[in-house]
Amino acid sequence: MTYRDAGVDIDAGDALVDRIKPLAARTMRPGVMAGIGGFGALFEVPRHLREPVLVSGTDGVGTKLRLAFEWQRHDTVGIDLVAMSVNDILVQGAEPLYFLDYFACGKLSVDTAARVVGGIARGCELAGCALIGGETAEMPGMYPDGEYDLAGFAVGAVEKSAIIDGAGIRAGDTVLGLASSGAHSNGYSLVRKILRHAGARPDQDLDGRPLGDVVMEPTRIYVKSVLAALAAHGAAIKGLAHITGGGLLENVPRILKPGLCARLHRDAWQWPALFQWLQAQGGVADQEMARVFNCGIGMVLVVDPAQADAIAATLRAQGETVHALGAIEARAEGGAQTIVD
Structure with a gap:
């Protein structure tokens, strides 16, 4: 007997590594000492930081993957994978340094895996971090043919004195929101239920685009624009929140x-067509929408009101769509911490 007889194709794994290496090479950045191919990846802590603090995050893509399987959309879920982790560590002011991925399947398709990793490499390029290593696991009997799972791990660094923790947030501070690119990678169990209920097809029209393109639009990566704003405005940016599972409300x-709450004004931004369609087709209440989805806002900044306009201008110059959502207020006893009215 051979390993291939048991369902594991070592040659396919080697072929995938050969396909991945040039993709990873495009993401290299200063600090990488050893990457793809070794037992461990080496990265030098940035020397320009006096007191560097490492910030790490891990996440997956969730049930958005089921639509990737059904619709054969494997090219962009890797961007989602990177985005979920790098956007998380960004909120503490960290610059992402490197990323590792874990790809698990029952039977390895080199073409499918290469498409997925191509998306991961693209996400790393957008975030400015190196794809420094990862793991491909072929496990017969664990996953149906054509299916896989993904996990990602990001490590970044921030100057200890520049860590953003929200401690300076006060009543009266301004809340800004950066537009999302879609549902990102959250709420897809409900998205899929609504799609089934509506009998929707990926090729049908939604606001001038195929529904499948709108639903599978990858998560926006905010790293470069927010780091630019932090470099320009520093402590005037008091807090950042990545709007993921739990939506705007949580x-x-x-x-x-x-003792504080955020009051967001519903008329401060227009919900994108996707969220309007999901709400209408699923009969979803406003409160539930805001608790599950980002509703068009992928990143929230709490800033000094005296510098809010300047910060918004910097972010717009970086390509972001910025909305003035509302303000921080004193929280009534027993009241909600996020109010959308």
Whole structure:
């Protein structure tokens, strides 16, 4: 008997590594000492930081992958994978340094895996971090043919004195929102249920685009634009919240001290067509929408009101769509920490 008889093709794994190496090479940056191919990846801590603090994050893509399988959309879920981790560590002011991925499947398709890793490499390029290593696991009997799972791990660094933790947030501070590119990688169990309920097809039209393109639009990576704003405005940016699972209602409170709440004005931004369609087709209440989805806002910044316009201008110059969402207020006893009215 051979390993191939048991369902594991070592030659396919070697072929995938050969396909991955040039993709990873495009993401290299200063600090990489040893990357793809070794037992461990080496990265030198940035020397320009006096007191460097490492910040790490890990995440997956969730049930958005089921649509990738059904619709054969494997090219962009890797961007989602990178985005979920690098956007998370960004909120503490960290610059992403390197990324590792874990790709697991029952039977390895080199072409499919290469498409996925191509997306991961593209996400790393957008975030300015190196794809420094990873793992491909072929496990017969663990996953149906054509299916796989993904996990990602990002490590970044921030000057200890520049860590953003929300401690300086006060009532009266301004809340800015950066537009999302779509549902990002959250709420897809509900998205899929609504798609089934509506009998929707990926080729049908939604606001001038195929529905499949809108639903699978990869998560926006905010790293370069937010780092530019931090470099220009420093401590005037008091808090950042990545709007992921839990939507607007549950992510903004993660950076607020007790006694504070964020009041967001519903008319401050227009929900993108995708969220309007999901709400209409699923009969989803406003509160549930805001608790599950980003509703068009992928990153929230709490800033000094005296510098809010300047910060917004910097972010717009970096290509972001910025909305003035509302303000921080004193929280009534027993009241919600995020109010959308």
